[in-house]
Amino acid sequence: MDRHYPRSQPDRPVGTHAGGDRRRLRRPDAVARRSAVIERLSAVPATRDCLDLAALATLDDRVDALSGALREARKQADAELHRQFEAGTAIRDLVQGRAWVVEQLVLTAWDRLAPSDAGLELCAVGGFGRGELHPHSDVDLLILLPDDDSTDVAALEQFIQVLWDADLHPGQSVRSVEDCVAEARADVGVATNLMESRLMAGGGRLYQQMRERTEAPTLWPADEFFSAKLEEQDQRHEHFEDTVYNLEPNLKEGPGGLRDMQMIAWVTRRHFGTSTLHGLVEHGFLSEREHEDLVAGREHLWRLRWALHETAGRAEERLLFEYQRRLAEQFGFGDCSESNEPVERFMQGYYRNVMQLERLNERLLQSFDEELLAGRRHLPSADIDEFFRIHHGYLELKDPHVLVQYPELIMRMFLVLADHPDVRGVRATSIRLVREHLYLIDADYRCDQRILDMFLALLKRERLVYSQLARMNRYGVLAALLPEFAQITGRMQFDLFHVYTVDQHTLFVIRNLRRFAYAKHPDRFAHAIEIFKRIERPEVLYLAALFHDIAKGRGGDHSELGAEDARAFVDRLDMAAADRDLVVWLVRQHLLMSRTSQREDISDPEVVSAFAEKVGDQRHLDHLFVLTVADIAATSPRLWNSWKDSLLWELYKAATDALGRGLEHPVDRQASLDETREEAMVELRALGHEDDVVEDCWRHLPDRAFLRLDAEQLVWTTGEVLSGGELPLVAYRRLEDKGISEIFVHAEDFAGLFAVVARELDRMQLNVLAARVVTTADGKSWDIFQVMDAHSQPLYDSDAVRLKRSLVEQLAAREVRPLPPRPVPRRLQPFMGRSEIMLSIRDGVTDLEIAATDRPGLLSAIAEALVSRGLRLHDARVATFGQRVEDMFTITTADGGPLDREACDALESELRKRLDV
Template identity: 45%
Template sequence: MPRLPVAVPRSGVSTEARRALRQLLGDVDRALATAFRDGADASVLARRRGESVARVVAHVWMACLGEVAGTALFAVGGFGRGLLFPCSDVDLLALAEAPEPARLRALEQCFATLWDIGLKVGHAVRDPAQCRALAARDASVFTSLLDARRLAGDPEMEGVLRAIVDDPALWPPREYLAARLAERNARHARYDDTAYNLEPNLKDGPGGLRTLDSLRWMGRRLAHANDLADMVTEGLLDPAEQSVLEESEATLRRYRYALHLEAGRAEERLLFDYQRALAERLGFEDEHAKNLGVEQFMQGYYRAASQVERLGVQVAERFEEMLEAPGEALPVGEAFVRYGTRLAAIDPQLFMRRPAALVEIFIARLDQPGVVGFTADSMRRIHQATAVHGDALADDREVLAAFLRLLRRGAPAVEALWRMNRHGLLAAILPAFGKVFGRMQYDLFHVYTVDEHTLRVLRNLARFADPAAQREFALGCEIWASLPTPEVLLLAGLFHDIAKGRGGDHSLLGEEDARAFCSRLGLPPADVERVAWLVRHHLLMSTTAQRQDITDPDVVHRFAEVVDNREQLGQLYLLTVADIIGTSPRLWNGWKDRLLADLYTGTRYALRSDVQLPRDIGQRVRDCSEYALALLLDQGFAEADVIRVWADFPQLSFLRHRPEQIAWQTAAILQADGAVPLVAVHPLSVRGSTELFVCTPDRDGLFATVTAVLDRLRFSVMEARILSSSTGMALDTFLLLDADSQQPVSAARAQELQQRLQRALAQSAGVQPSKRGMSRHQKHFQMTPRISFHAAGDRTQLALVGTDRPGLLAAVAQVMSSTGVRVHDARIATFGERVEDFFQLTDRHDEPLDAGIQQRLLQALLERMGPASA
């Protein structure tokens, strides 16, 4: 073939031509957007855009460079594969042999023109030697060349590039596979190793489109398989798996196309900003309050991503097996055999002939140290048998018997359940679990889908069996070790959220499901009832601890009456801790650890046979004061001085505080020697919190001032106890955590708080809360507050449920102060974007709030907290 001329006799693209090209690209994009709204396939539209842009790029190249030897332009990345989503970058590689200055200027002009006409161009200019050297050093560069497609320029340069890609010395199969898996692991780590984030990345997250691209790259380099169909031919996929991957890819591409149109830019994250609009754009509608259209939309994503992630992992294992030397066949029981690090069934038809073997091979894996998985053929046969048997597995007695044997393994069974879920087997045995597969809840509290959360709860339960967890979960490990039937707790974990999204109370619906399945499973009747009870009451312990005063014996005894026995108490404690951590890692902290442990300890005491009723108040006050006095005497304080201080303490101090708190507060008062206002801060006090004690002449607005200072210093109030002495002194206690870390604070932070609050209390004017805007996430989850009043003896209880925002408690305190309301007690609970706060209130005469004050307070709070004020 004759060589092309070396010269570059081109003048570029005129202003008028550029305007025409911009108009052309705009017309194409508008036409494609209209076609998408009318239901056209996203993949087809992405290819059409790719073809249109390729023609424009080739035209600009010819205008700037013409027919030139030794230089060619290649599309790489998604553009190289022929796909361009509405706002995707146009990735280009110019391959040029020893380009002279004139040619480089022409290339610069070409790329500048492409930018000028509205294309987001990512480009590189390399000579063949540079290209080869970079590809040899960086697997990602080499991978980009696999998709390279010539758009314009010297055809012979295509052969030059092919020679680099086909060079067996560059990234041989083993090295390439290792590099791709390392890249996958690093990429997934950025997304918490799960596809189930609240704002997932469609492209790079686990189970995203990059996972499918990676499968094709590995297939091309390792097995000469250019696409999924070729991978079926090579035995790396079966036709059913190919179909699942293609359907999932179609969903992900559809969502990505819609996201680009909605965002108007190359956004790859399904941010809250877009989720509702995308759901509406794609035709999802609310079914009821617990199955919103946006939740259905996100479930479509999670299901597709989960399928891609699951099969991506399995196909990667098949590549690894393909490159491994076959191991010696070692029998594993009567039905299975081990080849090196992988298990297989001896009889290829075993899973079809005897469905229980589907569970038994997972049990066998538990007993084989060093086994990393199943052979490729076995994985395929597991999938095929699971699909063929379908829902019949849920009623097969032998399958259920094998499943129960697995659960009775205790903690080790959890890893097997995770693997069974990856193979689709868990949902086949538990059809109700399949219904929550990919189900999300549209809030900031539940950061995982229901199925992912459930499996994380099971893993958290298994941690209690690990000696390494003793330091972090000493009580949990102690309780787990005493469990006679760990399968009861694992089943409760499996079923506790299984009825989410159906409408109605998921705890009651889940209880019905659990009782029916456990009966079919063959569990003893007492264990069936225990599982059902745990599912029904799985929220009881957390709500009691966070919403009620567990220092009140009446609260503990009411809780104990429901729990009934110590074994159920222990199981409920373990399930509660595992559930909180599995809902969001940010929810667990030392405060909640101690709070639940205190409720557990108090309830266990109450369940003793010789303790039927709360002890009388006088005895409780004596017990607390005697212990506190002993602590103070050990510190060198005189008994007479202590008694003098205590003469001003209300009885509630000794009923609601621990002896250690009483001793610390008393010591602070004695050391202050009458100076007020007194502010003392204990960096690490009860329940893993920082304790603030304020002793100062009582005045209206004091609670508002303290909370405003705490807000300005970024402290979260977990609990507030507002007491008054007989001589008019405020004796207020606040349990705090750092707002950012949700941990107790350092000594330096404690000292800063003490000094700032001391100054604020010494001033007559109150402190206003700081003004901070809501986070991007909070703005998308605004709700009208729900506020209710209830009689509580000589006080009025206010229950406030609403949307969290910066400075909320301080703002509420300001409203209460301005409406003439005094705060005597506060319990603060935050669940993602939602707050559930409870206050004990009186008017300024220490009387319960009458109807008029309640109405004024209600209106003021709604005006301050409503979505419109955001």
């Protein structure tokens, strides 16, 4: 079993022998072995000036002095390695050089502290075993014990303690050979670790036994080893949502990362007995060019990881936002202070690299699967036609030379796969053929009507449309067929709103559309599924999705540029003119519905009328609604919720009514106001309220209240007011269908009322999605706040009761108690740009518009700024879109007049002090 010696528990007893010989004699075998290591690794150029070996040989044996000397030696070596990294030294030399440096430091401690006659052997495992260490990598060690287990425990604890004190971060285990065998048999991860081990000190007898017994074919046969490692990789990829395109990717563990490269090396070593990736070339699994790509990709990740460790000052494996800008500048992509363009280009380079590595990983593992797993051979084999056949469940080209003569087979392959859903995939050899013949997809190929017809036919298939488009993207065919798509491959957007790169987002939009077609996830997409049933030709939607973001990163309006690209492509397709026009319109207007629903007051009939006029007819509205839902839901896993669903559905129904009524007969404001009043009155009458009592309650409400509040809100709030009770009145309700809670505040108005409410909502870490602030003619608030908790859920009753109690108490006291400034969360800090603040005068009042990055305490900070300037708030519209808020406030001076220029300047200065921190 393992025995671990953490730094926090240096006195923990280990082993059964309490005494033991504590002499620290340098054994001749250890010295000789260290000389061999020096001879092998000191030839690496990066190591020549890192350590003074003569000085190490004369170090004091006292523990405190030893750890201090090793720490200083490590610092000096790291400084020299950093200088060489800055000077452009080859990264392979650096990672091997640091492994050599650490090896000398560890052996120096071992020679002085390990019991010389206990028969112990010291081994390096993991990355250290491979001879690869980055600036803050853990130093993984295995100490092999003889069978009698008579080890001097205290000496080993001193050894580990010295390494910790020298900041070498050891990860150690102490095992007998029997322990190693038992652990390796039970855990393929342990077996892999031991497979990469190398002897550092000791006679080698135990090490040799351990290697022979843990690498025995009966312990982990090649096929079982491969299956276990593949399952391990699948689980790891699932943790990262099975995509390389994560916003803050993990260089080591993420798909396409360094662990995937090690996975290939492990299987290669286990199956072929070769310790280098070039063995894959020798056994026909890789071409020389692919081997070069694999090594170059790994070294690219090594350089990034080296720089990331140094920038973070720790063993950080994630490309966090706070490091992406600095690394982009360090790697020469330009100044990131004025634009996100440099960091987006830097990350695009990263994504393209790991995407290439992921493709190689996928194809190699499939090759191993075909080679190693004999259990696959029961799968069917049969001819499909003269060009294609199924080989043990996988599609392959019969003739490896046929693509030169018939390049259209590249496109046809995906049609064949769509028509044969039982096929598991494409054989690795055929994938390589496609990749090697991408040069055949040239300008003539793209204009070939046969190719265009096949592409359109694929989009019309009832099954596997998304699967084949995703496969086309992985093989590089989609980017070759659509050069514009190549420009967005790996293109990230440096914000928290877009979680995936543009190409991955585009494919996820199509995946969502296919889910609507199959009626999947009806709990999340009920409305989209319902409307999708009316779509006669879904290929129109798929084409619109393919082009909707294709112009991202070019500058200018990506919707307009994308519409031009879409027009050029669809006009070559055999489609009806109306369908082609609809594709182009959808690309141009794909943001119209989301912007209208979230940024404008859709209770205003003029807003609905203007939207319906832009849409034009029901067919356009249906397609736009479905595309909008698919687009929002593909932007971030957490972005789509019942609240956004309800907003879009509300707008959809209102626009449908407007289109049914006829655009030449718009509903005016007064008619809408009267309709809301009448609908609410009917409901209140049914609840037992007298008409005259309701009218008396409403007589102080301004007309805009009957536009800003829907009939349901009016019924609820009026009922609460008529229920009696003293002011201030605070009520709440859960709206399960929208996934939110509503808070109603009715109180005597005073200058800090909004600030009090905003403070409490912020203190309870509630997310304010929208706010409707109305002041009655007799000076009372009639305010509704729509909120979610920190987990994007409606409030629990207990939290709502607590909020109500606190609000009533503070509103009664009319006390504004500002919250202390809250730190900006780490993930938001790189996005904290200058807020947009605009003040304008309208009809005797001042409109304040603020667009800023959302963060804890933002609404409260705005409210407190208004209070500090002695201003009155008459109306507010609060809207949150992902990481961005766009709020509008109607304000006046204390005596009810608009702000003059001096007051506007003072307010803007106050707001910037609180917001731009």
